[in-house]
Amino acid sequence: MAKIFIVEDNPTIIKTVTTELNKWKYTTITVHDWDHVDTEIAQASPDIILFDITLPTFDGFYWINAVRKVCQSPIIVISAADIDSNIMHAIAAGADDYIMKPFSTAVLLAKIQALLRRNQQAPSNEKMIWDNNQLNQLTYELTTPAGIVQLTPTEGAMLAILINHLNHTVAKEQLLEWLWQGGKFLNENTLNVNISRLRSKLAIVNLKDSLRTERGIGYRLVTNHEK
Missing domain, CATH: 3.40.50.2300 (Response regulator)
Structure with a gap:
């Protein structure tokens, strides 16, 4: 157990x-x-x-x-x-x-x-790729042309969801559902701070602009041609 x-x-x-x-x-x-x-x-x-x-x-x-x-x-x-x-x-x-x-x-x-x-939950694919970037869902390491950054489990899970919905907006409510089983006992501020933390990690490897905020709706991860 x-x-x-x-x-x-x-x-x-x-x-x-x-x-x-x-x-x-x-x-x-x-x-x-x-x-x-x-x-x-x-x-x-x-x-x-x-x-x-x-x-x-x-x-x-x-x-x-x-x-x-x-x-x-x-x-x-x-x-x-x-x-x-x-x-x-x-x-x-x-x-x-x-x-x-x-x-x-x-x-x-x-x-x-x-x-x-x-x-x-076992990931369907250990490694997820968007553009020239690769997320290892077992170690939560993000490998990019600019270097490697270590993510936390929540940051890794959040990025995996955004990669699965690449170039599409994921609603805040949907992220709460997938990441915290609906977020029944969770304040939305927690989601916002986790997004901010993920964006800071992406900035380390020059990917800050890849994570977009759709005000009042949710978040969107974009490919190079969408920037």
Whole structure:
């Protein structure tokens, strides 16, 4: 069964989340050394990571950035902060979803299951190509004439959808449905920040203009001849 790494220092929350996840036969792991959170996560190779923001040593933003250098597992942020501040900061740093304290374990479970379903779906083609660019759906690496850029699972899944609908606009609602199982517990800001993060990654390899925003509708990935 799936392995969930819990980066949280509140014993009550750890116990509550662990008990609920164990009921569903998920394996749970917690932090032993707060000075080496990224190393522990890399060694554990979890399927999902749950991240608090306020932690004993460095904060969650620091560790999310550090973890993204060694692990591409989906990250769900657990925070008591307002969505427009810390949550969006965490998503920009590399998180995939969020849940606010106090939270329902049923909602947390739904979010975990949505991300697991998405990431466990075997891609029909390991490599997807548009123009001279190639996306590896297993490693989330985007290879281009200008270099290679590492995407997160959400960024990779989002780009795969856009490649499948090349030169056609994909509605925001459709992206929410495909990426987060409908986004029932998701604020649209999360989608916007993930798109912004993907666009920043594309800019590194001179592809920023390939991702278009159709205001009020959605997003469109274009080929060279459409630019």
